Amino acid sequence: xxxxxxxxxxxxxxxxxxxxxxxxxxxxxxxxxxxxxxxxxxxxxxxxxxxxxxxxxxxxxxxxxxxxxxxxxxxxxxxxxxxxxxxxxxxxxxxxxxxxxxxxxxxxxxxxxxxxxxxxxxxxxxxxxxxxxxxxxxxxxxxxxxxxxxxxxxxxxxxxxxxxxxxxxxxxxxxxxxxxxxxxxxxxxxxxxxxxxxxxxxxxxxxxxxxxxxxxxxxxxxxxxxxxxxxxxxxxxxxxxxxxxxxxxxxxxxxxxxxxxxxxxxxxxxxxxxxxxxxxxxxxxxxxxxxxxxxxxxxxxxxxxxxxxxxxxxxxxxxxxxxxxxxxxxxxxxxxxxxxxxxxxxxxxxxxxxxxxxxxxxxxxxxxxxxxxxxxxxxxxxxxxxxxxxxxxxxxxxxxxxxxxxxxxxxxxxxxx
Numbered sequence: 001x002x003x004x005x006x007x008x009x010x011x012x013x014x015x016x017x018x019x020x021x022x023x024x025x026x027x028x029x030x031x032x033x034x035x036x037x038x039x040x041x042x043x044x045x046x047x048x049x050x051x052x053x054x055x056x057x058x059x060x061x062x063x064x065x066x067x068x069x070x071x072x073x074x075x076x077x078x079x080x081x082x083x084x085x086x087x088x089x090x091x092x093x094x095x096x097x098x099x100x101x102x103x104x105x106x107x108x109x110x111x112x113x114x115x116x117x118x119x120x121x122x123x124x125x126x127x128x129x130x131x132x133x134x135x136x137x138x139x140x141x142x143x144x145x146x147x148x149x150x151x152x153x154x155x156x157x158x159x160x161x162x163x164x165x166x167x168x169x170x171x172x173x174x175x176x177x178x179x180x181x182x183x184x185x186x187x188x189x190x191x192x193x194x195x196x197x198x199x200x201x202x203x204x205x206x207x208x209x210x211x212x213x214x215x216x217x218x219x220x221x222x223x224x225x226x227x228x229x230x231x232x233x234x235x236x237x238x239x240x241x242x243x244x245x246x247x248x249x250x251x252x253x254x255x256x257x258x259x260x261x262x263x264x265x266x267x268x269x270x271x272x273x274x275x276x277x278x279x280x281x282x283x284x285x286x287x288x289x290x291x292x293x294x295x296x297x298x299x300x301x302x303x304x305x306x307x308x309x310x311x312x313x314x315x316x317x318x319x320x321x322x323x324x325x326x327x328x329x330x331x332x333x334x335x336x337x338x339x340x341x342x343x344x345x346x347x348x349x350x351x352x353x354x355x356x357x358x359x360x361x362x363x364x365x366x367x368x369x370x371x372x373x374x375x376x377x378x379x380x381x382x383x384x385x386x387x388x389x390x391x392x393x394x395x396x397x398x399x400x401x402x403x404x405x406x407x408x409x410x411x412x413x414x415x416x417x
Contacts, residue, residue, distance in 0.1 A: 001122070001298050002176035002300065003296070003301065003302050004300040004301055005019075005300070005301045005302060005303040005306075006255070006302055006303065007069075007070070007071070007255055007257055007302050007303065007304055008303070008304070008305075009303045010303065010305050011301065011303055011305070011306065014182060014303075015185065015411055016303075016305065016306055016309070017184050017309060018182040019184035019185045019301045019303070019306035019313075020188055020306050020307065020309040020310045021186065021188075021189045021310070022072075022185055022186070022187070022188040022189055022295060022296065022299060022309070023073065023086040023306060023310040024189075024309075024310035024313060024314065025188050025189050025192050025338065026073050026188075026289075026295060026309075026331060026338075026342070027056065027057075027073055027075065027310055027311070027314050028292065028314075028327050029059065029330070029335045029338065029339065030075030030167055030289055031052060031053055031056050031075055031076060031092050031146055031289075031314070032049075032327055032328045032329075032330060032335075033147070033332070033335065034052065034075070034081055034284055035048065035052065035328050036173075037064065037081055037084050037085060038313040039088070039094055040212075041212065042208065042210065043210045043212035045104050046209065046210065046211045046212070046321055046324060046325060047211045047212040047213050047217060048282070048283060049324050049328050049364060050211060050318040050319075050324050051071075051218065051281050051282070051283045051285065051318070052076060052283045053314055053315065053317050053318045053324060053327075054315050054318035055056045055236040055277060055278050055281060055283055055286065056074055056075055056076065056286055056314060056315075057308070057311045057312065057313070057315025057316070057317075057318070057358065057397050058274075058311075058315050059074045059270070059271075059278075060073070060074035060167035060286075060307060060310075060311035060314065061308065061311040061312065061315070062270055062274070063267060063270055063312065064305075064307055064308060065235065066151065066266065066270065067266050067269075067270035067271075068248050068252075068263040068264065068266060068270075068288070069263060069266075069268045069375060070248065070251050070252060070255070070257060070263065070267070070292075070304060071251070071292055071295075071296065071302055071303065071304045071306065072248070072251060072288040072289065072307075073288075073289040073291060073295075073307075073309055074286045074287070074288055074289065074311075074363055075286065075287070075289050076283075076284035076285070076286060076287075076308050077236075077240050077243070077275075077284060077286065079236050079240050079243065079286075079287075079288075079336030079393050079397055079400075080101060080233075080236055080240065080284050080285055082236070082282060082314065082392075082393045082396070082397075083097075083232060083233050083236040083393050084097055084101075084284065086232070086392070086393070087100075087229060087232065090389075092226070092229055093224060094282060095220050095221065095222050095223070095224045095282075096221055096224040096225075096226040096229055097229060097281075098278075098279045098281075098282045098283070099220065099223050099224045099225055099226070099229075099279065100225075100226065100229040100232070100233040100279070101233060101275060101278065101284070101285050102223075102232075102275070102276045102278075102279025102280050103225065103230055103233070103279070104233045104234060104236065104237040104240075104275060104279070104285070105237075105271075105272045105274070105276040105277075105279055105285055106260035106272065106276055107195070107234065107237060107242070107251075107272070107280070108241060108269075108271060108272030108275060109269050109272030109273050109276070111241070111268070111272070112265045112266075112268050112269040112272070112273070116266040117236060117261065117264045117268060118261050118265075119201055120245060121249065121260060121261055122265070123407055123411065124249040124250075124253065125410055126253065126357040126359045126375065127359045127360075127365065127368055127369060127406070127410055128248065128406050128407065128410055129214030129250045129253040129254070129353070130250070130350050130353050130354055130357070130359050130405075131344060131369050131370060131372050131373065131402065131403075131406040132246045132250040132255070132290070132403060132406075133250055133290075133293055133347075133349060133350035133353065133370075134209045134350045134369070134373055135372070135376050135398075135402040135403065136250075136291060136293075136346060137294070137344075137347040137350070138347075138373060138376065138377065139360070139376055139377070139380050139398040140291070140339065140343055141400065142345075142380065142381075143336075144336045144339050144340050144343065145168050145336075146332075146336075147161075147164075147332040147333065147336025147339065148162070148164075148165045148331065148332070148333050148337060148340070149161055149162075149333075149336050150332050150352045151281045154203055155415075156202070157203070157333070160198075160199065160202065160333060161332075161333035161337075162334065164195055164198075164333055164334065165333070165336065165337040165340055167307045168191060168195060168334075168337045168341075169337060169340055169341045169344070171191070172187055172188070172191055172338075172341045173341065173344075175187045175190075176298050176345075177293065177304075181372055184298075184299055184300065185299050185301065186317025187298070188295075188298075188338055188341075188342075189335070190333075191338055191341075192330065192334055192335075192338060194332055195331065195333075195334035195337065195338075196330055196334055199288045199331040199333065199334060200331070203327070203331075203358065204209060206220065206229060207322065207325055207326065208325070209321040209322040209324070209325035210319040210321070211324075213321070218262035218281060219274075219280055219282070219321050220279075220282050230407040231390060232389075232390050232393070233389060235391050235393055235394045236249060236393040236394070238394055238400075239393055239394045239397040239399075239400040239404065240271075240285075240361075240402070241268070241312050242397075242399070242400040242403050243287055243288075243290065243397075243399060243400065244267070244268055244271050244288050244397070245264065246265065246286055246290060246350075246403055247287075247288040247289065247290040247292070248260075248264050248267045248268070249264065250290065250293070251290075251292055251293055251296075251405055252264075254293055254296075254303050254349065254353065255296075267288065267298065271285075271286065271288065272285060275368035276400055278336050286345060290399075291339070291342055291343065291346065293346050293349050293350075294342035294343055294344075294349065295342060295345075296307040296348030296349075297345040297346060297348065297349040298341070298342065298345040354369075359389025364414045365414075367409070368406065368409040368410055368413065370412050371405065371409060372402045372405040372406035372409060374405075375397060375401060375402055375405040376398040376402025376405070377398060377403055379395060379396065379397070379398050379401040379402075380396070380397070380399075381398075382395065382396045
């Protein structure tokens, strides 16, 4: 892949801010779409969002400098979202739920002690990396669909989503191919601004930004270890660990980053530590999101320093309830359309990697790539109740099951003799 700026390059300030803006847009997308899990009044939900933005901004900044040191978006872990929602449906208290998240984070951090990560790293061959990049794009398709076609639409909202997804994506593709430099980096932010302006011109709304902020509310009022919840969240953290390792390894391989054993260990350890912090504050724990290759492929900038301003601003946004409210109300169809474009570029990057690494030389090689993708789509659409609820967060995670399948295909079933 031809890149204008590599991992440790520092773009000029003007371009840096342009690239950082598109990272900020994606960070907003992954954080704001997780806010709905908050409990309580509107003011309490807004306070939850403030804490969530702060934790994710700090976690992203820490990863850039002392963690994996790769350009990866950090956001709330979707698999923990599933675990939290399942726990609430079972009647669990929020204190017990988030105490379990803190304990799960501690277990993840402990796993990085010794040589475990070094052995895990050896599993990630070029074919497995290609599949992970594909899985990211394809397993996010249902999420994109739910964003474009919202659950409780206003009149004509589905038509707006369809039109913006189709025509907006085409416009982003054309702009991305024609523009250079700063203009190229502004494609996603401009699409977000134009899409949001059109949406709110059609569907006006009123800002109501009252927060239940209190210093005592920054941390859990009590620590409640619940054995059943801890076991359930350990399963969630197995899936989170697969996601985190897959994100770090796939991007590292794509960029040819050096010292990946140290990057992986530091990145996963920091993920665990920040999950302890998040659980103690009563919010969802972070994970490294895998959509970053799509952003890099579309912009041509892989500099980790481009994420620094976006992470700082993300954390500072927590100081303004009004700004948090606005960022949490970016129209879902607009976010979905932007993700559609980015996942298209990510899928293209994975196909280009097949060519550059010559990952497919025979039919078994092709099957190693193709079958895990279908397995992921199958498990990702698993109906509720098919498997015991305690393992549903893992088995129902299409990405995690796809990674498990490709590892089996590569190292066991189709292992080279």
